[in-house]
Amino acid sequence: MVPPLAVDIDGTLTRPDDSIDPRVFDALRAWDAPVVIATGKSFPYPIGLCDFVGIPINVVAENGGATYVGSADAVVYDGDPEGAEAVGAAYIAAGYDLGWGSVDPTNRWRETELAVAREQPLDPLVDIAADHGMVVVDTGYAYHVKAPDVDKGRGLETAAATLDVDPGSFVAVGDSENDAELFERVGHSVAVANADETAMAAADGVTEAAFADGFLEALDRFRASA
Numbered sequence: 705m706v707p708p709l710a711v712d713i714d715g716t717l718t719r720p721d722d723s724i725d726p727r728v729f730d731a732l733r734a735w736d737a738p739v740v741i742a743t744g745k746s747f748p749y750p751i752g753l754c755d756f757v758g759i760p761i762n763v764v765a766e767n768g769g770a771t772y773v774g775s776a777d778a779v780v781y782d783g784d785p786e787g788a789e790a791v792g793a794a795y796i797a798a799g800y801d802l803g804w805g806s807v808d809p810t811n812r813w814r815e816t817e818l819a820v821a822r823e824q825p826l827d828p829l830v831d832i833a834a835d836h837g838m839v840v841v842d843t844g845y846a847y848h849v850k851a852p853d854v855d856k857g858r859g860l861e862t863a864a865a866t867l868d869v870d871p872g873s874f875v876a877v878g879d880s881e882n883d884a885e886l887f888e889r890v891g892h893s894v895a896v897a898n899a900d901e902t903a904m905a906a907a908d909g910v911t912e913a914a915f916a917d918g919f920l921e922a923l924d925r926f927r928a929s930a
């Protein structure tokens with residue numbers, strides 16, 4: 705029996721050009737245990753992924769701020785939407801921009817935190833976030849302004865409780881500092897070779913291969929030790 709799997713999206717299921725590696729679709733679909741997609745992205749992305757892959761919708765979105773296990777038909781919120789909104793407003797009032805254009809598909813459906821493009825100045829964002837009791841996490845794909853105690857590890861606990869599975873029985877694969885708490889919460893964690901220092905330090909192991917190649921390598925390892 706393979707273990708339940710928690711997996712990040714960006715940097716883990718993707719190729720270096722940010723596209724999803726199509727081989728992961730069948731690999732996720734074939735995984736013979738619960739799969740939880742744990743991501744910094746807002747709901748439409750992981751829910752769309754589960755839907756199109758054809759697996760049950762088990763999603764930790766917004767770095768743990770919003771969790772949805774489809775079979776339970778309930779969303780659990782664990783973020784600070786007012787704090788995120790206040791930080792965004794103050795950042796813009798100080799003359800900065802979130803960096804996503806006027807439609808802003810990155811934050812449009814985001815409910816509990818705020819994402820800022822990495823081309824935007826980080827220092828004022830960190831200062832403004834601290835003024836509001838919030839922290840900034842750099843995923844390598846965006847700066848996320850979130851409540852300090854909300855993370856993918858807590859999100860996984862929520863999802864696992866709903867699935868009636870011990871979070872410690874999960875294995876996890878990820879690539880960046882927003883995966884560190886997830887790595888600490890599961891039984892065995894693997895960082896892909898392109899992972900940042902924080903993720904590498906928190907992980908139990910690191911793959912030889914990078915990006916989606918690393919994810920597929922991690923699945924082979926989990927299968928071999930199952």
Ligand SMILES: O=C(O)COP(=O)(O)O
Nearest residue numbers: 713714743744745843845
């Ligand atoms: O949205 C991001 O910034 C990163 O997303 P991820 O957690 O799936 O890597």
Ligand SMILES: [Mg+2]
Nearest residue numbers: 712714715879
């Ligand atoms: Mg990632």
